Amino acid sequence: MYRVLARPKDLIPPNDGDIFRLSTVLGYRSSMLIAYFDLLSRDWSLSSQALDQAGARYVVTDKPSEGLTFLSSFNGLLLYERPAARPVFHWSGSPDQAASGTIGLVKWQRNGVNLEVSTNQPVKLTFAETNYPGWHARINGVATAIDSSWPHFMSVTVPSGTSTVQWSYHPWWLIPGMCCWLVGMLFLLSTALPDRWRHLLGWKLRSQLGSFHNLIARHARLSRAGDPTQSPR
Numbered sequence: 001m002y003r004v005l006a007r008p009k010d011l012i013p014p015n016d017g018d019i020f021r022l023s024t025v026l027g028y029r030s031s032m033l034i035a036y037f038d039l040l041s042r043d044w045s046l047s048s049q050a051l052d053q054a055g056a057r058y059v060v061t062d063k064p065s066e067g068l069t070f071l072s073s074f075n076g077l078l079l080y081e082r083p084a085a086r087p088v089f090h091w092s093g094s095p096d097q098a099a100s101g102t103i104g105l106v107k108w109q110r111n112g113v114n115l116e117v118s119t120n121q122p123v124k125l126t127f128a129e130t131n132y133p134g135w136h137a138r139i140n141g142v143a144t145a146i147d148s149s150w151p152h153f154m155s156v157t158v159p160s161g162t163s164t165v166q167w168s169y170h171p172w173w174l175i176p177g178m179c180c181w182l183v184g185m186l187f188l189l190s191t192a193l194p195d196r197w198r199h200l201l202g203w204k205l206r207s208q209l210g211s212f213h214n215l216i217a218r219h220a221r222l223s224r225a226g227d228p229t230q231s232p233r
Contacts, residue, residue: 001088001106002057003128007046011060011077021108023088025056036130039152046082053152055128057085089115092124092155101125101158112168117158126155127167134171139163 005025006012016022039050046065059068059080068080091098101119117125131154137144139156140163147155
């Protein structure tokens with residue numbers, strides 16, 4: 001898996017990744033970790049090694065770019081390839097260690113990703129995603145510490161053999177935040193809307209009582225009309 005870089009950024013509309021499964025270098029969040037920004041700001045050129053580390057293999061631009069491999073064009077946009085880019089998931093360490101492992105099926109989820117890997121020796125697996133507070137890692141279902149020695153991306157040490165590696169994003173403040181939101185909504189409903197509720201409930205109750213009264217009166221008229229012992233008034 002690789003990422004896409006747009007120059008200028010607005011060539012790829014926001015939220016296109018939700019439809020076409022695109023992963024961009026800059027993303028569309030309102031904030032960015034300073035460590036990731038520092039990495040990219042070392043060199044903003046299209047030949048930057050920082051872009052190689054971030055997995056930016058494809059470039060969408062509206063101007064010709066020298067030094068890149070041209071792939072295609074569409075509606076005035078040009079698509080180039082950066083062959084030196086590393087995959088988003090890759091092995092770290094010596095060339096022998098990197099060659100000893102294989103990365104298989106990758107399954108993306110809403111707040112995480114699972115992948116199957118295999119290696120004949122313990123080796124470090126790197127996920128080129130910013131180590132934002134709230135990320136957790138598991139290997140074969142067992143919680144594993146994320147290596148924080150490299151501030152830009154996340155790495156875990158995978159044992160020899162076949163393993164399932166899971167990264168999931170669950171910040172500690174998610175559940176407390178949802179509880180606070182629920183309490184706030186209940187407080188708002190209890191203080192700001194009771195008058196309107198009473199009006200709506202009163203109107204609904206009067207409507208139901210009126211319908212019930214009409215039904216009883218109609219039943220009584222039908223009963224008198226069908227009973228020969230009842231004398232008309």
